[in-house]
Amino acid sequence: MPSTITLPAKPPALKAESKNLDFYYGEFKALKGISMPVFEHKVTALIGPSGCGKSTYLRCFNRMHDLYPGHKYDGSIHLHPDQVDVLDRHVDPIEVRMRISMVFQKPNPFPKSIYENVAYGLRVRGEKSRSYIDDKVEAALKGAALWNEAKDRLDDLAVAMSGGQQQRLCIARALATDPEIILFDEPTSALDPIATGSIEELIGEIKHKVTVLIVTHNMQQAARVSDYTAYMYLGELIEFGETKEIFMKPKRKETEDYITGRFG
Amino acid sequence: MNSPTMDRSPPNAEQLRGIIRRHKRWDMIFGLLGLMALAVGILTLVALFVDMAVSGVPRLTAEFFTSFPSRRAGQAGILSAWVGSVLVMLVTALVAVPLGIAGAVYLEEYARKNWFTDVIEINITNLAGVPSIIYGLLALGLFVYTFGLGQSILTAGLTLALLILPIVITTTREALRAIPQHVREGAYACGASQWQVINDHLLPYSTPGILTGVIIGLSRAIGETAPIITIGALTFIAFLPPAPFTGEPPAGLFDWMFSSFTVMPIQIFNWTSRPDPAFHQNAAAASFVLVFMTLGMNALAIWLRYRLRKNIKW
Numbered sequence: 001m002p003s004t005i006t007l008p009a010k011p012p013a014l015k016a017e018s019k020n021l022d023f024y025y026g027e028f029k030a031l032k033g034i035s036m037p038v039f040e041h042k043v044t045a046l047i048g049p050s051g052c053g054k055s056t057y058l059r060c061f062n063r064m065h066d067l068y069p070g071h072k073y074d075g076s077i078h079l080h081p082d083q084v085d086v087l088d089r090h091v092d093p094i095e096v097r098m099r100i101s102m103v104f105q106k107p108n109p110f111p112k113s114i115y116e117n118v119a120y121g122l123r124v125r126g127e128k129s130r131s132y133i134d135d136k137v138e139a140a141l142k143g144a145a146l147w148n149e150a151k152d153r154l155d156d157l158a159v160a161m162s163g164g165q166q167q168r169l170c171i172a173r174a175l176a177t178d179p180e181i182i183l184f185d186e187p188t189s190a191l192d193p194i195a196t197g198s199i200e201e202l203i204g205e206i207k208h209k210v211t212v213l214i215v216t217h218n219m220q221q222a223a224r225v226s227d228y229t230a231y232m233y234l235g236e237l238i239e240f241g242e243t244k245e246i247f248m249k250p251k252r253k254e255t256e257d258y259i260t261g262r263f264g
Numbered sequence: 265m266n267s268p269t270m271d272r273s274p275p276n277a278e279q280l281r282g283i284i285r286r287h288k289r290w291d292m293i294f295g296l297l298g299l300m301a302l303a304v305g306i307l308t309l310v311a312l313f314v315d316m317a318v319s320g321v322p323r324l325t326a327e328f329f330t331s332f333p334s335r336r337a338g339q340a341g342i343l344s345a346w347v348g349s350v351l352v353m354l355v356t357a358l359v360a361v362p363l364g365i366a367g368a369v370y371l372e373e374y375a376r377k378n379w380f381t382d383v384i385e386i387n388i389t390n391l392a393g394v395p396s397i398i399y400g401l402l403a404l405g406l407f408v409y410t411f412g413l414g415q416s417i418l419t420a421g422l423t424l425a426l427l428i429l430p431i432v433i434t435t436t437r438e439a440l441r442a443i444p445q446h447v448r449e450g451a452y453a454c455g456a457s458q459w460q461v462i463n464d465h466l467l468p469y470s471t472p473g474i475l476t477g478v479i480i481g482l483s484r485a486i487g488e489t490a491p492i493i494t495i496g497a498l499t500f501i502a503f504l505p506p507a508p509f510t511g512e513p514p515a516g517l518f519d520w521m522f523s524s525f526t527v528m529p530i531q532i533f534n535w536t537s538r539p540d541p542a543f544h545q546n547a548a549a550a551s552f553v554l555v556f557m558t559l560g561m562n563a564l565a566i567w568l569r570y571r572l573r574k575n576i577k578w
Contacts, residue, residue, distance in 0.1 A: 062453060064449065064452070064453065067448075067449070067452060069376065069377070094455050094456075094457055095455075097452065097453055097454070097455040098455035101453060101454070101455075102453040104446055104449065104450065104453075106446055108444075108446040108447055108449070108450040108578075109450075110447065110450065110451070110465060111447075111469060111575060111576045111577060111578070120451070120454050120456075120464070121454040121455060123464075124454055124455050124456045124457070124460050124464075125455065157575060157577075159577040159578070170450070173450075173454065174453075177454075177455070
C-alpha cells in the first residue's frame with residue numbers, strides 16, 4: 001500500500017525530497033520506497049516502533065551508511081534549491097556532510113576542549129583565521145544556549161560537562177558550520193527530563209536558522225517539537241502530514257493504532 | 265507438578281547459613297591457592313633479584329659505567345655495552361614505531377575485511393610467536409649478506425624492529441579499537457575525511473595505548489641476545505661508535521649506524537662464561553643495570569599511560 005501523504009493547502013518551501021528511496025544492509029532491504037518532502041525551516045519528526053527504519057532513513061541524508069560495507073542506496077534525496085542528489089555515487093559524502101550535520105543519540109563530544117569541539121567543523125574545512133573561528137564558536141555556543149555556561153571554560157575538556165551540556169555542545173558543533181539541515185537521531189534518549197526539555201526548546205529555536213529532521217521514539221516529543229511527522233513501519237513510510245493532523249486525525253489505521261498506544 | 269524435588273521444603277535459615285559457610289570456605293581456599301601461585305612467581309623473581317644485587321651492587325661505581333671491557337675484571341666496565349644498547353634501541357624505535365603504527369592504522373581503518381586481510385592478521389599473530397633466533401638468521405641472510413649492511417648497529421636495530429613489530433601492531437590496533445564508534449561517526453559527520461579522522465582523532469586518542477605497546481616492545485628488545493649474537497655482534501669491544509662530525513676524517517651524521525657494537529645481554533653472557541669469579545660479579549652488576557633499564561621503561565609506560573589517559577574519556 002502506498003504512503004498516505006497529506007500536505008497543507010499552501011505547503012512551505014521544499015528543502016529536500018526523497019523519492020523511491022530503498023536502502024539495503026547486504027541482502028536485507030531496510031527501507032522500501034520512501035518518498036517524502038522535507039520543508040525548509042520546519043521540524044520534521046520521524047516516528048515508529050523500534051526497527052522501523054527511521055534511524056536508517058535519517059542516516060541516508062548524510063551518507064553515514066557509507067562508513068560500513070554492504071550498504072546500497074536506490075532512489076534519490078534531492079536538496080533544494082540546487083537539486084544535488086545526496087545519494088548520487090558521484091556526489092562525495094564529505095560534501096554532503098558539510099552541508100547536512102548531525103547530532104547523535106548519545107552525546108559524543110571529542111575528548112578535546114569545548115572550544116575545539118565546536119571549532120572542529122571549521123577546521124576540517126581548512127579555516128585558519130583565529131578571529132573568524134572565535135566568532136563562529138561564540139555564535140554556535142549561543143545558538144545552542146551554552147554560551148553562558150561555557151564562556152569561562154572554553155579550554156576545559158568537553159567530557160567533563162554534564163550529559164545535557166554535552167548534547168548541547170554537540171548541537172553547537174553541528175551549528176557552527178551553518179548547515180542547511182541538521183539531523184537529530186533520538187537526541188534526548190540518553191538525557192534526564194530537564195535536559196530533554198532544554199534540548200526540545202533549543203530545537204524549536206534553531207529551526208528559524210536551519211531545517212531539522214529528528215528521529216524520536218517518544219511520541220509526545222514529536223508532538224511537542226515538530227511541524228511535520230512521518231510515521232514509519234517495517235521500512236515503509238505509512239503516513240506523512242502536519243503533526244497536528246497526524247496526532248489529531250490520522251488518515252491511516254496503522255498510524256492511529258501507534259499514536260494511541262494500541263501498538264508499538 | 266508432583267516430582268519428588270518439588271515436595272521438599274526449602275532450606276530454613278540455619279541450613280542456608282550452613283550452605284553460605286561452605287561457599288565461603290571455598291572462597292577462602294581458592295584465595296589462598298591463588299596467592300600461593302602468585303608467590304611462586306614473585307618470590308623467585310625477588311630471590312633472583314636480591315642475589316644479583318648482593319653480588320653486583322658493590323661493583324656499581326661510576327667507573328663501571330664509563331669503562332670499556334678489560335681483561336682485568338676490576339677495571340672492566342659496561343660503557344660500550346650500554347651505549348650499544350641505547351643506540352640499537354634508538355634505531356629499533358625509529359623503525360618499528362612508524363611501520364607498526366602505519367600497518368595497524370591500515371589494517372584497522374582502511375583494509376577491507378576479506379580473506380587477504382585475514383591471512384595478514386593470522387600471520388602477524390604467528391610472527392609474534394616466532395623464536396627470536398629465527399629473526400637473527402633472517403637478518404644475517406638479508407641485512408648482513410644481501411643488503412651488505414654489515415654486523416652493525418643498523419642491522420641489529422632493524423632486526424629487533426622486525427621482532428617487536430607484531431607487538432607494536434597488535435597494541436596499536438587494540439588502542440584504535442578501544443575508541444568508540446560514535447566518536448568516529450561524530451568526526452565523519454563534521455565532514456572530516458578519513459585521514460582527518462585518523463590524524464585529528466584516532467591517533468591522538470590512541471597515543472597512550474600505542475606508547476605502552478612501543479615501550480613494552482622495546483623492553484623486550486633490549487633483553488634479546490640470540491638474534492644479536494646471530495648477526496655477529498662483537499663480544500669484546502673497546503671503542504664507541506663514532507659520534508657525528510668527530511674524528512679524523514670527521515664522521516658523517518649516520519656513520520655510527522654502521523659501527524660494530526655490543527649490547528648489554530652479550531656483555532653479560534661474555535662475563536658469565538669466564539672462569540674467574542670476579543667476572544661473574546661484573547655480570548651480576550651488568551644484569552642489575554639491565555633489569556633496571558627494563559623496569560624503568562615499563563614504569564615509564566605505566567606513568568605515560570596514566571598521565572595521557574586522564575584527558576581521554578568518552
